[in-house]
Amino acid sequence: MATYYRTPGIILTSFNTGEADRIFVVFTELFGKIRLRAVSQRKITSKLRGGLVSCAVVNLEFIQGKVGKTLTAAEVEIHYSNIAKDMKRLRTAFSIFRSMDVLLSQEQEEQTAWRLIMNSLYALNQKTLDVKTLNLLPYHFLWNLVSLTGYKPHLNSCVSCKGGVEDRDVFFHAIDGGIKCTQCAASKGIKLSPETLRQLRNMLISDTAFLSNTTMPLSETRAFRQASRNYLAHVLERIS
Secondary structure: OOOEEEEEEEEEEEEEEOOOEEEEEEEEOOOEEEEEEEOOOOOOOOOOHHHOOOOEEEEEEEEEOOOOEEEEEEEEEEEOHHHHOOHHHHHHHHHHHHHHHHHOOEOOOOHHHHHHHHHHHHHHOOOOOOHHHHHHHHHHHHHHHHHHHHHOOEOOOOOOOOOOOOOOOEEEEOOOOEEEOHHHHOOOOEEEOHHHHHHHHHHOOOOHHHHHHOOOOHHHHHHHHHHHHHHHHHHHHHHO
16 A cells, blocks of 8 residues: 655746656655656646645645655645735745755755745745845845755855954855955955945844845945855855
């Protein structure tokens, strides 16, 4: 007799397979990131169609077969309607889902990561959401998720000389895993002001509520985003 497994989950991505099946990549509370085959899900008569929606927490039921997991039931528990009907919020949510898909390994329980994505989606779904929080939320999520995978950046001192960097400009070096002082960096890397460095540190110790009070200079937003992209690319290269 088959054993049925049940867990809440969030759909990260999906793709078609076979004549009418669909594979769903799901991050679950109890099993981490898993792949589920939804048999005949693309048929109009499929009983699974209504429960497999994006931007929602879905209660999933599946069985483990010899070659994979097969979905048997899906029911929406929490629907983030404010995200689903707003294109900007939707893009942010998909950015979060992509980060989880590429950074997390298969079938490793990640309770801290589950709390991180739940808190992020809760913040993103708030009826009143300021622009600053909306713009910074995917980066808050990315830096925290990267840290959970074991690649927390070194931000408290120069990675080369170990000297202090308080109240001075620094340079972020993705390959070296953190910041360098002006002398060690020799003007190479992405320059960050003391305030931007402080905000980056705060992202790793604060929840999403602090984002609305962020005082990162507009002139450094581009540098901050570039540092985020560079570090993600570096981590992906390391784990691939």
